[in-house]
Amino acid sequence: MIYNRIKILRTERGLSRKDLAEAVDVNFQTIGYLERGDYNASLELAFKLAEFFEVPIDMAFSPRPFKSLAEELAAKRAAE
Amino acid sequence: MIYNRIKILRTERGLSRKDLAEAVDVNFQTIGYLERGDYNASLELAFKLAEFFEVPIDMAFSPRPFKSLAEELAAKRAAE
DNA sequence: TCAAAATGTTGTGTATATACAACAATATGA
DNA sequence: TCATATTGTTGTATATACACAACATTTTGA
Numbered sequence: 298m299i300y301n302r303i304k305i306l307r308t309e310r311g312l313s314r315k316d317l318a319e320a321v322d323v324n325f326q327t328i329g330y331l332e333r334g335d336y337n338a339s340l341e342l343a344f345k346l347a348e349f350f351e352v353p354i355d356m357a358f359s360p361r362p363f364k365s366l367a368e369e370l371a372a373k374r375a376a377e
Numbered sequence: 378m379i380y381n382r383i384k385i386l387r388t389e390r391g392l393s394r395k396d397l398a399e400a401v402d403v404n405f406q407t408i409g410y411l412e413r414g415d416y417n418a419s420l421e422l423a424f425k426l427a428e429f430f431e432v433p434i435d436m437a438f439s440p441r442p443f444k445s446l447a448e449e450l451a452a453k454r455a456a457e
Numbered sequence: 458t459c460a461a462a463a464t465g466t467t468g469t470g471t472a473t474a475t476a477c478a479a480c481a482a483t484a485t486g487a
Numbered sequence: 488t489c490a491t492a493t494t495g496t497t498g499t500a501t502a503t504a505c506a507c508a509a510c511a512t513t514t515t516g517a
Contacts, residue, residue, distance in 0.1 A: 299420045313463060324506050329464070336504055340379045340417045344440045354434055360424045393493060404476050409494070416474055463514065473504075484493070
């Protein structure tokens with residue numbers, strides 16, 4: 298199972314699933330499946346999504362559960 | 378289509394497809410398919426391979442053709 | 458408040474990733 | 488050189504990613 302941050306990245310940008318789906322050229326329900334963890338994105342779709350959000354792929358997908366973005370940022374600040 | 382550097386990364390380490398397949402727990406023929414570009418790895422397998430080779434995932438997989446590792450290293454050096 | 462938009466759910470169909478087997482071709486090493 | 492390992496090829500079977508449709512539920516905004 299691969300974890301992802303699609304939902305946060307999408308809502309942070311004020312996009313609907315339909316908006317995002319159109320941007321990466323998949324069915325809008327596919328975005329829902331990914332957000333709910335029903336199945337994994339293909340490598341191809343993972344790259345498209347990461348490019349669309351302008352983040353490195355491992356910031357959007359990970360084989361291990363993500364910290365929340367806020368948590369991660371706070372940890373990064375603390376480390377400086 | 379996603380490009381990958383599995384073959385170079387593998388041969389650089391002196392591994393057979395069988396060796397690599399066992400390390401990431403897939404059939405050895407699957408490695409062959411990936412190397413030949415017959416199909417893409419799943420996200421899950423892509424992460425396993427990148428972790429096995431200890432490279433960031435975008436150093437092993439890319440939606441655009443790779444330069445050779447040698448070329449890329451030379452370019453990096455020139456930029457310094 | 459109420460209509461429209463967004464999301465969730467269920468179901469069916471198709472394409473593709475992967476397993477596995479058999480055998481051919483090529484490379485490698487004793 | 489010759490046996491063995493490695494790789495390529497073809498074929499079949501299965502699991503999963505994705506498309507699409509219909510409808511229910513929830514959220515949102517005028």
